[in-house]
Amino acid sequence: MTDKNIYNGPNRVFSGVQPSGDLHLGNYLGALKKFVKLQDEMECIYCIVDLHAITVWQDPKKLAQQTRHIAAAYLASGVDPSKAIVYNQSSVRAHSELAWYFNCIARIGWLNRMTQFKDKAGKNSEKMSVGLYNYPVLQAADILAFKATHVPVGEDQKQHLELTRDIAAKFNHDFSSPNFFPLCEPLIEGPGARVMSLRNGTEKMSKSDPSDNSRINLTDDADKISKKIRKAKTDAGAIPLSLDEIEGRPEVKNLVGIYSALSGKSDQDVLLEYAGKGFGIFKSALADLAVSKIHPITELMNRYLSDPEELNRILSTAADRASEISDPIVAEVRKIIGFSGV
Numbered sequence: 516m517t518d519k520n521i522y523n524g525p526n527r528v529f530s531g532v533q534p535s536g537d538l539h540l541g542n543y544l545g546a547l548k549k550f551v552k553l554q555d556e557m558e559c560i561y562c563i564v565d566l567h568a569i570t571v572w573q574d575p576k577k578l579a580q581q582t583r584h585i586a587a588a589y590l591a592s593g594v595d596p597s598k599a600i601v602y603n604q605s606s607v608r609a610h611s612e613l614a615w616y617f618n619c620i621a622r623i624g625w626l627n628r629m630t631q632f633k634d635k636a637g638k639n640s641e642k643m644s645v646g647l648y649n650y651p652v653l654q655a656a657d658i659l660a661f662k663a664t665h666v667p668v669g670e671d672q673k674q675h676l677e678l679t680r681d682i683a684a685k686f687n688h689d690f691s692s693p694n695f696f697p698l699c700e701p702l703i704e705g706p707g708a709r710v711m712s713l714r715n716g717t718e719k720m721s722k723s724d725p726s727d728n729s730r731i732n733l734t735d736d737a738d739k740i741s742k743k744i745r746k747a748k749t750d751a752g753a754i755p756l757s758l759d760e761i762e763g764r765p766e767v768k769n770l771v772g773i774y775s776a777l778s779g780k781s782d783q784d785v786l787l788e789y790a791g792k793g794f795g796i797f798k799s800a801l802a803d804l805a806v807s808k809i810h811p812i813t814e815l816m817n818r819y820l821s822d823p824e825e826l827n828r829i830l831s832t833a834a835d836r837a838s839e840i841s842d843p844i845v846a847e848v849r850k851i852i853g854f855s856g857v
């Protein structure tokens with residue numbers, strides 16, 4: 516689909532994280548850390564996407580708590596509710612309504628190409644929920660219900676954002692409203708866009724990996740973080756001096772990447788500092804660094820979680836604000852589609 520973006524509305528950031536388990540270092544570096552930086556640059560809307568979470572089974576007794584858990588992680592990472600809108604998706608009706616309209620815009624062939632569905636469904640695609648298949652359509656609705664122009668995510672979301680652009684472009688084209696929806700820009704670049712598993716440098720760090728040693732959770736204590744880093748898979752070589760030499764050594768590349776993302780140094784500077792040294796020394800420095808960055812977040816998260824009323828208040832005020840922005844956009848969509856409005 517041709518992508519000519521002639522939208523000239525205001526810049527706005529939207530992103531979301533699913534409340535489907537503990538957050539890990541990949542979520543922090545690929546998403547949360549970027550959220551914090553952006554809140555001083557543009558209007559930001561950060562959602563806890565519970566409608567997406569239920570595309571696979573979620574225990575109803577745990578869902579609200581998991582949602583608060585993600586909200587606490589946002590806030591503890593530095594997202595400021597007086598600057599950014601932080602709310603849960605199911606409280607704002609625009610998401611579901613727009614998702615239906617987009618189901619009638621998106622083509623089955625487009626969804627058939629989504630690699631994340633194929634990865635999640637594996638050989639069992641016939642047994643998956645229709646919601647899991649439609650997941651990227653709901654994601655497009657999240658973004659476009661706010662006419663968001665910028666979307667900070669990790670690299671795994673690239674294809675979903677391309678689909679969002681295709682849906683926006685087809686809607687604009689089919690209804691002869693060429694600048695109604697923006698064609699959003701993914702914000703993926705930067706260190707931490709793809710943090711890999713500590714057990715296998717060719718697989719991404721993920722909530723769903725059965726091995727807890729494969730990831731560092733934001734709830735892990737100092738001892739656990741150090742142990743996981745010490746146990747992280749490496750190879751028999753030493754730390755090399757040049758970037759070329761870490762190509763083809765995925766585990767080394769990943770640990771160096773994590774170090775640089777946490778420290779703010781470039782990969783090259785990290786190599787200069789540790790070249791020729793063994794992994795024992797490097798891992799011990801990395802563990803100290805990771806603990807120093809994650810421990811304060813864990814502490815703050817626990818403080819937010821100990822006051823559920825306050826968290827609920829923040830989420831509910833923000834949900835009202837999110838509805839104020841998205842309701843008029845969805846009302847315009849209804850008019851464009853041609854509903855009678857009675």
Ligand code: AMP
Nearest residue numbers: 533541542545546668669708709710720
């Ligand atoms: P999820 O946990 O799938 O809801 O992802 C929430 C956010 O974290 C999304 O922006 C993802 O792209 C990002 N993310 C998830 N896993 C990783 C990873 N291993 N490396 C970098 N970013 C990630």
Ligand code: TRP
Nearest residue numbers: 529530531532533564567654657
């Ligand atoms: N699919 C995203 C993930 O798993 C979460 C998400 C849902 C999202 N809606 C979004 C991310 C809108 C960015 C924008 O990581």
